[in-house]
Amino acid sequence: MARVIHVFRQPDRFIAGTVGQPGDRTFYLQASENARTVSVALEKQQVSVLAERIGSLLDEINRRFGADVPETVTDGEVDTDPLDVPVEEEFRVGTMGLGWDAESRAVVIELLAVTETEVDEAVVLDDTEEGPDAVRVFLTPSEARAFAERADRVVNAGRKPCPLCGEPLDPAGHVCPRQNGYRRTDEDGPAAAADDV
Known part of the structure; x- marks a missing residue:
């Protein structure tokens, strides 16, 4: 079967979003242009890495090519609307590609479907x-910065981290390795100081 590449050269939206409650969220990237919308599922860590790499790429583009790259974006530039529904998963992302198209002066993001075999790097950002x-999205530097900002917000909107071990806290409680697995409840009162143990 022939490979399908969904190309969004001037997307109306390209956002990261989730479906589900913190601790049980599914992460999506969603691209929309005119009446066409494509959603792909991926891991939280992939969203975080993509946002970080976009920031690094934008800094490099500014340094090497002198492109007009905003260092920050305002809240008004960040798309805060939810994912368009229904969210229909096109595929799960395995490999991601990121580049700069000097001709169109755009950041290019490519998301490739998970495969059972290793992906040849030659197919990334290639036809x-x-x-x-794959899904291939072209973003202006300011759109890319706004995407990265929203992606960071989505990743950080999950469960709060434990102040002791940094693992996510569950609403039902948390077995903290720093307290030898002791699960504190509201009835226990303030936690004992480390010196008291």
């Missing part, structure tokens, strides 16, 4: 017939 299905 070859062979390879996994």
Whole structure:
């Protein structure tokens, strides 16, 4: 079957979002242009890495090419609307590609479907017939910065971290390795200081 590449050269939206409650969220990237919307599922860590790498790429583009790259974005520039529904997963992301198209002066993000075999790097950001299905999105530097800002917010909107071990806290409680697995409840009162143990 021929490879399908969904290309969004001037997307109306490209956002990270989630479905579900903190601790049980599914992460999506969603691209929309005109009446077409494509959603792909991925891991929280992939969203975080993509946002970080976009920030690094924008800094490099500014340094090497002198492109007009905003260092920050205002709240008004960040799309805070939820994902468009229904969210229909096109595929789960395995490999991600990131680049700069000097001709169109755009950041190019490519998301490739998970495959059972290792992905040849030659198919990333390429139109070859062979390879996994993909979503390719072109963003202006300011759109890319706004995407990265929203992605960071989505990643950090989950469960609060434990102040002792940094692991996510569950609403039902938390087995903290720093307290030898002791699960504190509201009835226990303030936690004992480390010196008291």
